[in-house]
Amino acid sequence: MDKPSNFVVERAAFPQLFAALDTRGYTIVGPTVRDGAIVYDALRGVDDLPIGWTDAQDGGVYRLARRADAALFGYNTSPHAWKKFLYPPAVRLTHARRENGAWRVMENDDAPPRYAFLGVRACDLAAIEIQDKVFLQGAYQDSIYAARREPAFILAVNCAQAGGTCFCASMGTGPRATQGFDLALTEILEAEQHYFLVQVGTERGAEVLNELAHRQATDEEMARAEKILLETAQHMGRTLDTRDLKALLYQNYEHPHWNAVAARCLACANCTLVCPTCFCSTMEDVTDLSGENAERWRKWDSCFTMDFSYIHGGSVRQTHRARYRQWLTHKLATWIDQFGTSGCVGCGRCITWCPVAIDLTAEVRALRDTETIKGA
Amino acid sequence: MLSTLDSFPARADAHPMQPRLYRAHKRHRETPDTFTLELEAAQDDAPFTFAPGQFNMLYVFGVGEVPISICGDPKRSNLLLHTTRDVGMVTHALSRIKRGDVIGVRGPFGTGWDVERAVTRDVLIVAGGIGLAPLRPVLYSILAQRERFGHVSLLYGARMPEELLYMPELQKWRARLDLDVAVTVDRGTRHWRGDVGVVTTLIPKAACDPARTTAFVCGPEVMMRFTIFELQKRGVSDENIVLSMERNMKCGIGLCGHCQWGPHFICRQGPVFRYNEIRDWFALKEI
């Protein structure tokens, strides 16, 4: 594909997408309204999408709201990230059985579904790319992630509006999906019109598109999409100044501001659970009553727990101060040394879902401002 | 500059989270709370090769898995040796392993001491308590090719005489003319006729030319802190002070995030580091 081809799929033709993915054996997951939020879950058809819904997000605030139109993707980020499918919250690693007194390690019968992800935002695409680096591109691969990631079909949806806690534009990850998708859509609702501008990312994506009624996009339609994305980029709810961010954090391990954050932080770990790039896990061992079966489970873990850094004699990070500092510094600084990229994509989830509305963009600003005073 | 993960040697191991089965050949007590397990492969008899300083994840079925350094002779690849202190749930379960019992082993993981880099140089091995275990393979390697090194000393400290590991071996090493062995305890007992004091007090007296000395250090973090200080006082350069770090570890292969220490994953870039690489992090608390 030398030049990006853009097509138009009318809203009326959109349901055909489900059939096309279904016949290819995909388990379709995407946004749907449940328990007062737009979450990612299995979708049976277009009616499961959050038609006409949006979300209002701010520090510590998430609210579902009705839209004036019938947009399919008229919201921003879900409290869930796609990592719950690619990197399951709990998964069995090992199963051993004692037979005639001798332990035998059983074959792991891990046969994950082939997922089609519907409605992946640009920030979340970037997050998946970051987790690819963590799980697939080091010396050791995580086979559980690999088995789910490799076959996954990705339909990205560009953001036609920015959320209250979004700052992808600052992180250079959005609002437009630029790579890593099979198909990318921009949803356009205007007057009587409702259609999707479609960009094809892969051969596989082109095949799926071919099963939907579509036509070449006009220059005017393309310009309209451009304008929408430009506007989205200009209306980010948050901003983060990333200049020399790594150095700023490396030089401020002992900054007094960490105490101020620590005084508010509950160490509840919400931020790490909702973050699409956080990857830490722990192991749990279980046995059945007979003691003849032993299993090891891998579960999501958080650097905010006391146990996380426990070594004989006591935890290394005793204080909330040390734990918040670890989290933020990892996201924005040490991650860069570890994986060659920031660990934050600017999705804003950690701001929205923090019960006390701690906002990393504000914390960085506070560090920076007092830094300047100090340096002046 | 820190290397990115891509520059680490890739391993062919397709299932690094799957333990291989090992059978206890022998368990013997070293001190009241420390024991050595000798393990042999129960699944296949592929030789186990490792570099001094590397560790394994030892898994007691249904109980848990912990990182333990490999403390045997790298040349004897049929037996896997681990000296462990019984401090908690998993290490206690390990302490009850009997001859013939099977445990899971993953590894070897992490970086080694890189004994080869010390060739032609004087060597100071400074160990505190259980810290002698990961350093013993260094001694085996050096003694197997003794003529390639300069002056070699082992400085070993423990809290009490009964907490000294590998007593019979220490006696043998002590009798050698090509190895200085100095042993000290924090608190002596009636029968103790050796040095009393912390291990760092042995450093000023150790025979070596600081400008061409490599020091291998392992022990509790405070002990390493004071050891570094004493070594620097003698003029050993930071680059030639090599130490082994310890953090909580759940995977050993850079995936679980637990062992992070600033930008480092101790299971991958470590556990063995040169002091110049980690100086800044070593100075900070609660990292």
Ligand SMILES: Cc1cc2nc3c(=O)[nH]c(=O)nc-3n(C[C@H](O)[C@H](O)[C@H](O)COP(=O)(O)OP(=O)(O)OC[C@H]3O[C@@H](n4cnc5c(N)ncnc54)[C@H](O)[C@@H]3O)c2cc1C
């Ligand atoms: C690279 C490395 C090499 C080691 N080599 C040895 C050795 O040769 N001999 C030896 O006796 N000990 C060694 N240790 C320490 C040993 O791993 C701990 O004593 C052990 O994990 C304690 O587990 P537990 O379940 O018995 O204790 P608990 O107190 O019940 O610990 C609970 C959990 O915390 C974690 N944990 C606790 N202490 C440590 C620790 N010090 N390091 C890492 N994780 C810890 C483990 O996941 C453990 O399962 C080493 C540690 C590391 C990191």
Ligand code: SF4
């Ligand atoms: S740190 Fe916060 S804003 Fe950044 S990727 Fe994670 S959840 Fe999103």
Ligand code: SF4
């Ligand atoms: S920053 Fe907020 S969400 Fe994260 S642990 Fe602290 S209180 Fe919980």
Ligand code: FES
């Ligand atoms: S022990 Fe899991 S990342 Fe190092």
